[in-house]
Amino acid sequence: MSSGHMAGVGTDREHLLREIERLIGAGRAREPMSLETAACEIVVEPETVEEIAEAVRKCETDKITLAPLGSARTLSQIRKTPVALGVSLARMRRVIAYEPDDMTIVLEAGSTLGEVNRLAAQHRQRLPVDPREPERTTIGAMVGAAHAGPARLSEGTVRDLLIGVGFVGHGGRLARAGGRVVKNVAGYDLMKVMTGSFGTLGIAVEAAFKVRPIPEDYTLAVRKFGRHNEVFEAAAALNTALSLVHLEMLSPGPSAALGYDYDWVLMAGFAGNRAEMDYQSAKIHEVLGSEARLLKGADADAAFASLRDMEFPAEGLVAQIAVRPVELLRCVRDCSGEYRAHAGSGVAQIWLEEVGEGTAQQTVSRWRELAHVCGGNLRVLQAPETMRGEIEFFDRPSAGAFGLMKRLKQAFDPAGIFNPGCFVGGL
């Protein structure tokens, strides 16, 4: 499934651009801009599923690579060479159905999480996935990259909320699975397969989700610690004592960047009705001591947003580890980078501000080994452009599982055109 022989450079580009415009209409194709340039050579902006199907069929016939562009950032950071065609769903962002009383929403994949949540908020509801910069995160990208954030502790991740999916696969075939009801076991669970598949199996065009109520009240407790293990011990104690919305830990670098002192910081969010808030506040002070600062209302929301949207260093090496929760402490300590950790979930983003030339792969290997020892895995989220060639972004699953994944990729993408070569094991 190597992309070596495929179209993708030079004069072909002009040709392809014209071909696509001829196929699905003038003004539907354009040059990539900024981040998109690292992701693809031409951007196509279809308006309908049928237009996507046309593009897919064309690509299959001519062996042209394509990928859903989604938030181009994700793609630009994991691709070593761009695909020929980036499929942007910017023109497919309708809300197909929102039933507040049923607490379900069906969306075209080009909608952004931000706009979806502004709509849902009118009914005091939300789609409780909180990746960085929701205004720039499309539903398609969120599903494709399985983006998640701090609230995974209480609300789960995309795989827990996605109840239906539609995607254009090989042959330009539109396939749907799941449905619009919150509980449904009819047929195979393609929602799970599509979640985190990075566009390697097809172009997701619509998605149905459960939505959840926005809690009555939300408070963010912040407490700094002078030492690495103290913050973990406090987090463990809190996680046992309370059912929190989120439980985040920052190393000194990001704490300082967010305006806290250069210290380890614990940020615990909790929600509920008044009695529950009183109870939790008291408990927080009991566990964290009087030093814990409780942010409320707009202050809490703002502090949470800056935590959620936290930037990783532009030229840094960033990875996400997922391990057995109690081993997170040891894992991030031994990785010795800066981190933002989701305590309780056993997931953390770790990074080095800069890496020496030629040492990136070495660092990744070392981190990866630590993650394996702690019962988990590591995925590189971002690496300096010059070092991408040497890095394996995705961790290797077990041999048996990888065998199945190869078969899955082959079955869903026999022509090998969907975002090839950058996913797990080179799929």
Add this chain to the structure above:
Amino acid sequence: MSRDQSSERRTGRALLAEIAAIVGGDGVVFRETELKTYECDGWTMERSTPEILVMPRTATQVSGVLKALYRRGIAFVARGAGTGLSGGALPVGAPVMVCTSRMNRILAIDPANRRIDVQSGVVNLHVTNAVKSRGFFYAPDPSSQVACTIGGNIAENSGGPHTLKYGVTTNHVLGLELVLPDGEIVQLGGAAEERCGYDLVGAVVGAEGTAGVVTRATLGLLREPESRRTILAAFPDADSATRAVSAIIASGVIPGAIEMMDRLIIRAVEDAFHVGLPTDAGAVLIVEFDGYAAGLDERAGAAVEIARQHGATDSRLARSEAERALLWKARKRAFGAVGRLAPNYVTQDGVVPRTHLPKILREISAVSERYGLAIGNVFHAGDGNIHPIILYDERDPGQVQRALDAGREILRACVAMGGSLTGEHGIGAEKMGEMPLLFSPDDLLVMAELRHVFDPDERANPNKVIPKPGACVEVAAPRRQVPV
């Protein structure tokens, strides 16, 4: 009486000897009388006897058995405790049955990480029992939880009352050990929340045994909530009760569970268990809130008030843990209690958007009248997951036919309201014919492609879930043509 129609046996002495060498003599059953008890699961409308039953104890044994079958091109069906309600463990063109009931060891309990490792034959409730003293529980709690196995739950992606708040099986399975139909043992997922590559665990959960045989699972555990409030609210009719359901959930907090029972069920349950249900009510709701003790009274109070506004004639709180346990026992054993009302029943598992509950219940009562069969309703109202229980007598062929037709008509109505054929029981052998109501030919093709990733030759639980185009199913007729 018709016998197994696979007139020529595909299994022979050599296979029997090979399997016995793998699992031991006491792990193989091949005599007719004994096999007879395996000819159906909780879906008793159809029967089919396996030729050989194997009861392995380890994944290695399962692998050995599947290899022996693979070489001979023989299909198999896995079975846990045989409590499934859609005929998922019914052998249809699968001469060999692999029963996981002896694979019932709990392998490791890891309370610090909230994980537990079990063999797939472990009984659902035994998982919670094993961690209860440490303050944890395993969330999916199907009504058959005293008997059903984790492996069966994984196959069907089982739910239960408390999945309204806590999710179904797939939300609590982190890792799996799967024996593929060719005998290869693969490890999928693991102890961490994020997986490498495609989410194959998610693909196997709910695949109804068509991906191979799951032999081990890593499950996530939840902390026991600090406290609970369980409300029993009586309504004059099902309509007002279901409207209250939507209103309670819309009020901004997801209860632990909202269950409904209609008049027929209330009476059956009360006759059986004497829990003090109001037998004059048209419907009751069991609404449970869990969480911090601090906020619960307010939540329960608000729900009681909403119930009252929607016509509840009486609402009371369970006063003790014993009273709560009794309520849940009654609810969970309601299906069985119906066994007291008629010789046989068949239950459906359709789903509608929650707000359509009043409408589907009216439709069900219309169906009941049209077909002249009593239908009771006991279901997960919060999820919109209905369980109409259609009563019939198998000794009257006309009734059997009508029961099947009535069930199908209800499912069609669910789909027409934007719902689904099944919320937690699975498609199985039972509802294959209805799949085209819900999915396009392309949808089904893609699903078949996914299945073939695990099982290219369709050896694992063949003739289930996805109907063969043209070949097998006539939706309206009870005598389904099933290729054997």
Add this chain to the structure above:
Amino acid sequence: MEQPGGSPPHPARDVADYELLFDCVHCGLCLEACPTYKVTRAEMDSPRGRVYLMKALAEGRAELDDDAARHFDLCLGCRGCETACPSGVRYGRLIEDTRAFVEANYRRSRGERMVRRALGMIFPYPRRLRAMLAPLRLAERLRMRGLIRLALSGRPREWIELLPPLAATPIARKSAARAEALDPDAPAVVVHHGCVTQVLANSENENSERILAAAGYRVTRLRGTVCCGALDLHSGNLKRARKFARENVRQIMQSGADALVSAASGCSTAIAEYGELLKDDPELAGPARALSAKVRELSGLVLERGAPKFREMRCTVTYHDACHLVHGLGVREAPRTLLKSIPGLRLIEMPESDMCCGSAGSYNLTEPAMARQLARRKAERILATKAQYVVLANPGCEFQIAAELRRRGSRAKVVHLADFLAMALAD
């Protein structure tokens, strides 16, 4: 593959009441409540499987071959499944009828026939049993019981191992002084002495009387005790069971007792079912029903009049639920409540306390292998509690569990509830 819509099922043979077989909806909730299923984990050794076989036999879809007979024989008749069954399947009744069907239509091996005949000829007749045990009793006086045991092999040896010491006077097995009740209006209770009980554990009868008297009941005695017929009921000899039942009905009704208890729970349950057993008896149907309604249980009766004064007993106790007490009569809490009312006593619950120990009437004599497996399982649960006493209310369980604990060299004492309470009586 058999499909609905074929010819409707109808009874071809009279195995058990055909209508009752339809109560089973094949839900499987009984599986884990069945001791034999727990051991073999096979459907045909479960209540659901057995009921299914009964129905298949009745409908002529299965034959009464060795396998069918074997799996019915293997049933303990503990009725744990009835407690678990939501549909109210009257399993006890069904298996008793089926056993009669098996006895009438199935030819066992000669050895099996002899064993069964011998049991039936000896057990219900105390004099015969005493005579048979005389040599052993003598040997025991001469301290040669061990020698006898060694001289035997196979089943006789296992049987001997099950027997309690015959000569020694164990705990509280002193003759009970019969305190007269002070209240002449107090209800009259009669203790059914049972055939095996009076030979092997008569102290339990006497102590039952003593406790009842201490609680303020008027205790009356029968003139000689006739076997209750349980053994016949459970081995398919309904004819003789009815004969015994009629004798008992006449005798006990004459005694004018208001309530009847038995130290053996199997006897209590059998008598509680006389109404059913003799329902077609032209003369005794009514009195049998009346007698069945009088069957009570020791601890419940005692609690009704207020527990007598117990002395302090600093000890740990675990309580084993005899099958017919818990599943037949539904007695679970009363014995525990009474035990807990003894000052200083700590009750430690064992898991599966209500699971059969394998004794099950004469089951441990006819199915020693399965009985032994269940005894082991029970012993493990008991030993895990580290309790000093195992209290139970059935002599059969007492012998079975004591034998297993002896084999394991455990020092835990197995004591009948009546003996234990007598021991705790103040004065």
